[in-house]
Amino acid sequence: MRRFILFFASNAGLGYAPVASGTFGTLAGVLVFYLLAPLPAAIYLMSWAALLFLSFWICDAAGIIYGQADDGRIVIDELVGYLATVALLPFSWRNALLGFVFFRLFDIVKPPPARQIDRHMKNGIGVVLDDVVAGLYGALALRLALNWLP
Numbered sequence: 001m002r003r004f005i006l007f008f009a010s011n012a013g014l015g016y017a018p019v020a021s022g023t024f025g026t027l028a029g030v031l032v033f034y035l036l037a038p039l040p041a042a043i044y045l046m047s048w049a050a051l052l053f054l055s056f057w058i059c060d061a062a063g064i065i066y067g068q069a070d071d072g073r074i075v076i077d078e079l080v081g082y083l084a085t086v087a088l089l090p091f092s093w094r095n096a097l098l099g100f101v102f103f104r105l106f107d108i109v110k111p112p113p114a115r116q117i118d119r120h121m122k123n124g125i126g127v128v129l130d131d132v133v134a135g136l137y138g139a140l141a142l143r144l145a146l147n148w149l150p
Helices: 002-009 021-036 041-066 076-085 093-109 114-120 124-148
Strands: none
Touching: 002 041, 021 041, 021 076, 021 093, 041 076, 041 124, 076 093, 076 124, 093 124, 114 124
């Protein structure tokens, strides 16, 4: 079970990158976006919700294994947050890359309430929710940008 948890917590090992593990971990989101984007909206949202709840458990369990709730090797939260940014958009490299940039920006800046969640909820739910908030900010920025781009 330990290997299962750490494999998924690290997005198949991307979280073990020696620098910018969150950025590398988000790369898995591009592949998952590619796979989920063609699905009907209801199935995309149900898949995302299932991944969200699974990530709560995985992040909590991985935090216990590592001895730190938000260990840098835990990056499944970046996957969930990124998928919130690009939710219900068709896959295109423009959507994927702009979504990546906006998600990473808001994940790093952590605008309210993401910063408060990150500081005060030191468990699997908190680890994931601050990224979901960043993902929602990213979704708004992405959709505004897509309206202005040709």
